[in-house]
Amino acid sequence: MKTIYMDNNATTQVDPAVFEEMKPFFTELYGNPSSMHRFGGQVGVRLKEARARVAALLNCEPDEIIFTSCGSESDNTAIRSALNAQPDKRHIVTTRVEHPAILSLCKYLEKKDGYEVTYLGTDENGRLDIQEIKDAIRPDTAIVSIMWANNETGNIYPIEEIAAIAKERGVVFHTDAVQAVGKIPIDLKTTPIDMLSLSGHKLHAPKGVGALFVRKRLPFRPFLIGGHQERSRRAGTENTTGIIALGKACELAIQHMDEENTAVRALRDTLETGLLAAIPDSILNGDRDNRLPNTSNISFGYVEGEAILLMMDQLGICASSGSACTSGSLEPSHVLRAMGVPFTFAHGSIRFSLSRFNTAQDVDYVLETLPPIIKNLRKLSPFSAQKSAPACTKSFSE
Ligand SMILES: Cc1ncc(COP(=O)(O)O)c(C=O)c1O
Numbered sequence: 001m002k003t004i005y006m007d008n009n010a011t012t013q014v015d016p017a018v019f020e021e022m023k024p025f026f027t028e029l030y031g032n033p034s035s036m037h038r039f040g041g042q043v044g045v046r047l048k049e050a051r052a053r054v055a056a057l058l059n060c061e062p063d064e065i066i067f068t069s070c071g072s073e074s075d076n077t078a079i080r081s082a083l084n085a086q087p088d089k090r091h092i093v094t095t096r097v098e099h100p101a102i103l104s105l106c107k108y109l110e111k112k113d114g115y116e117v118t119y120l121g122t123d124e125n126g127r128l129d130i131q132e133i134k135d136a137i138r139p140d141t142a143i144v145s146i147m148w149a150n151n152e153t154g155n156i157y158p159i160e161e162i163a164a165i166a167k168e169r170g171v172v173f174h175t176d177a178v179q180a181v182g183k184i185p186i187d188l189k190t191t192p193i194d195m196l197s198l199s200g201h202k203l204h205a206p207k208g209v210g211a212l213f214v215r216k217r218l219p220f221r222p223f224l225i226g227g228h229q230e231r232s233r234r235a236g237t238e239n240t241t242g243i244i245a246l247g248k249a250c251e252l253a254i255q256h257m258d259e260e261n262t263a264v265r266a267l268r269d270t271l272e273t274g275l276l277a278a279i280p281d282s283i284l285n286g287d288r289d290n291r292l293p294n295t296s297n298i299s300f301g302y303v304e305g306e307a308i309l310l311m312m313d314q315l316g317i318c319a320s321s322g323s324a325c326t327s328g329s330l331e332p333s334h335v336l337r338a339m340g341v342p343f344t345f346a347h348g349s350i351r352f353s354l355s356r357f358n359t360a361q362d363v364d365y366v367l368e369t370l371p372p373i374i375k376n377l378r379k380l381s382p383f384s385a386q387k388s389a390p391a392c393t394k395s396f397s398e
Helices: 016-025 038-058 071-085 100-113 130-136 159-168 240-278 305-314 334-338 360-380 382-387
Strands: 065-068 091-095 116-120 141-145 172-176 195-199 210-214 282-285 295-300 349-353
Touching: 016 240, 038 065, 038 240, 065 071, 065 240, 071 100, 071 141, 071 172, 071 195, 071 210, 091 100, 100 116, 116 130, 130 141, 130 159, 159 172, 240 282, 240 295, 240 349, 240 360, 305 349, 305 360
Parallel strands: 091 116, 091 141, 141 172, 172 195
Antiparallel strands: 065 210, 195 210, 282 295, 295 349
8 A cells, every 4th residue: 555645744764865875885985984084084074065055945053053952952952052052031922822842941940940831822823923922021031932834734833023132132043833834934143043943853864963043143042062073062973874854945935935835835735725725624623724745634523533533544645633742642732722723623634744755646535535524534533423513612721
């Protein structure tokens, strides 16, 4: 059975060109870039090239890039660095729709270390209110951390505007751009962001490599302490194969982003329009006009998302309900709850996230197979009984 992979916000296929580029670093180029000998030194030279490629995608300086192990490490490093560099400031501003890499850390910092956190809400389309961001910043705010694009809905936030507000108020600004990098243009020369997180496996590099942009002269406190790698900003022998791969993936993103976005958006739109037309009681979640070109989050009312996923899985289709990190629990997604999506719809939400490796045949297959799945599940669903009653509009405040 063919696999139709539409779960690219969870992780992506390693691009064959990326794989080719990293191969020699498993076999002949295995030296340690910190070694004094030329054998290790040549790897160091290639890491430098990779750093320049990542910086080129973001339009920043290569030495503003710190390689990490993943997006979560970059996020944790950014927040903790800002807090440790400003010990007199005890307040954080973030949103209710962040990835757990930010949200769980903030909850931990509140509970264990006594920090105060303001969690900004959204409207029903998942949009933030700029005035609320301005109002939330206080004299003791150490950092504002707001994601660039949401992993569940694909919503793109006005990061240029938010970064400018933080700069004007003299507050450190971090953005989790894990879903944005490689999918939309980012220009750190013109956007006053202090720190930005990215993750290799979301842009066709392998798992286990990420990066944190830290603007020159921003006071920085390392998260991992030890050796002098990454100019003493992140200890640990570099994941050389991963870094080389990330560099290549960034180069490919620079070369192909525009044409790929057009193609992926067209596939996504055909899928989305077809599903919404064919399946009654289905709604689009998120900001229709301002989201990633690859993402479509649709709620199929009165049916369980997990059941839909299982049925699709049997037919070779991979997608997500909620985010990959929260599926496995029967709680509806925190993002949809923050948007006030009614219970009977939040439970039946499916995220389709496409990539350059999807085809028109993939979309046709999903359009053929999903409507009958939903129809059959609705016959069995306990939620169907609620259809005649008004949909529960409980808002899922935490
Ligand atoms: C928005 C966002 N931030 C952070 C992460 C965590 O990235 P990683 O899996 O590389 O730790 C993810 C992964 O799903 C994400 O989507």
